[in-house]
Amino acid sequence: MSYYKHHVFFCLNVRDEGRPCCxxxxxxxxQEHAKKRVKALGLAGAGGCRINKAGCLDRxxxxxxxxxxxxxxxYxxxxxxxxxxxxxxxxxxxxxxxxxxxPDTAPVAAAPSKA
Known part of the structure; x- marks a missing residue:
């Protein structure tokens, strides 16, 4: 059995080069709201749910x-x-x-046009 029943990671990555970032x-x-809500519901801690910050999750x-x-x-x-x-x-x-x-799979890049 895992230490936490659920472990939730929120991407908090910052990109400065103009690309989208979380x-x-x-x-x-x-992420802070989720952490407070899970705690208020009595779900936080061992055997429950852990809400974490993450660096780039590349999505x-x-x-x-x-x-x-x-x-x-x-999500x-x-x-x-x-x-x-x-x-x-x-x-x-x-x-x-x-x-x-x-989706569980990466988006498929559009094929180049033959124009």
């Missing part, structure tokens, strides 16, 4: 992103309501939130 999409505030173009382990389910979110839904449905009820789920 940090520019309020990721830190959402910033699809972000902001968070990943829930041990299932390895990747995007817009606001606190989305983060609450991930906690309520995935962490509490064990249901994947399909509307916020990111």
């Amino acid at each position: 940090a520019h999409r309020d990721a830190q505030a959402m 910033c173009e699809e972000g902001p992103v968070a990943v829930v382990y041990p299932e390895g389910v990747w 995007t979110y817009v606001d606190q309501a989305d983060v609450d839904e991930i906690i309520d449905r995935h962490i509490v009820k064990g249901e994947v939130v399909e509307r916020l789920r990111l």
Whole structure:
């Protein structure tokens, strides 16, 4: 058995070269909200849920992103309501939130045109 039932990582990466990054999409505030909410629900700690900050998870173009382990389910979110839904449905009820789920595979690059 794992030390935590669920481990959630929020990408807080900052990119300065103009590429999209989770940090520019309020990721830190959402991670802090999730941490407080899990604690308020009595889910934090050993045998429960751990909310962590992460550096680059290399999916910033699809972000902001968070990943829930041990299932390895990747999510995007817009606001606190989305983060609450991930906690309520995935962490509490064990249901994947399909509307916020990111695909398990990398996006396929468009083929060059033959024009």
